Amino acid sequence: MSYRVVFSPEAQEQLAELYRYIAEAASPDIAAQYTEAQALPTTLRRPPQRAEIGLSRGVVMYGNLPHNRGQEGKPMPQPFSTARLEARISTDLHSMLKRAAELQGRTMTDFVVAAVQDAAQRAIEQAEILRLTxxxxxxxxxxxxxxxxxxxxxxxxxxxxxxxxxxx
CATH class of the missing domain: 1.20.5 (Single alpha-helices involved in coiled-coils or other helix-helix interfaces)
Structure with a gap:
């Protein structure tokens, strides 16, 4: 089964930010090569687990390490902050969401977040747009x-x- 990768608007913005950072630090050509490689994965696979790459739960990495500093000592861009949302749903709805996410080649979380974001944008637009006869x-x-x-x-x-x- 083949999957099509669809990036959320947040992921597209992060990719653009990554491109700008690499283009400034190295060159636009290197930035394009790297971001295109990130945007066009050839296979979809799960990320490695901690034990598979030799990390135990007791390892803590902090400080001024080479991998978290950019060129000329500039800090690398930090990931955006997140919040948690939980909901109780019926098993039928859970099955339906899972199937829909699989059909689109997305994780269930990504599918639900995208659907909720679309619904929120529509609700805000409906509240902010004044419709007159x-x-x-x-x-x-x-x-x-x-x-x-x-x-x-x-x-x-x-x-x-x-x-x-x-x-x-």
Missing amino acids: LVDQECFAQALLSPPQPTPALKRAFARHSKLLRAE
């Missing part, structure tokens, strides 16, 4: 083109505002 649009445009005369209360408010600004 044709009559409402005409009324709004007319109010902009020929606003009503200011009322005495509005004139007093403007006077107070101007007085406050002059006092500062």
Whole structure:
């Protein structure tokens, strides 16, 4: 079975940031070679486990090591921070999400995060976009083109505002 790799917007931004960092530190050609190699994996496989690469749980690496410093001693870009989200779902929904993720060649976490992000963006857009009927649009445009005369209360408010600004 072949899989198609789809990067999330965050992953695309991280890849672009990595390209900029390498291009500045080395050259644009090296940056392109490296980031293209990262973006076009030939096979999908699980990452090695700690025991497979000889790390035990007691190993702690910190300090100014060569692998966490860039050229000229600049620190390497740090990964973005994350937060945890948990939800209780039915086994039927879990099975459906798992199948959908497998069909798209993604992990279930990646699939759920992408779906939730899309839903959140749609909800925010729906809340922020004001939709007017044709009559409402005409009324709004007319109010902009020929606003009503200011009322005495509005004139007093403007006077107070101007007085406050002059006092500062």
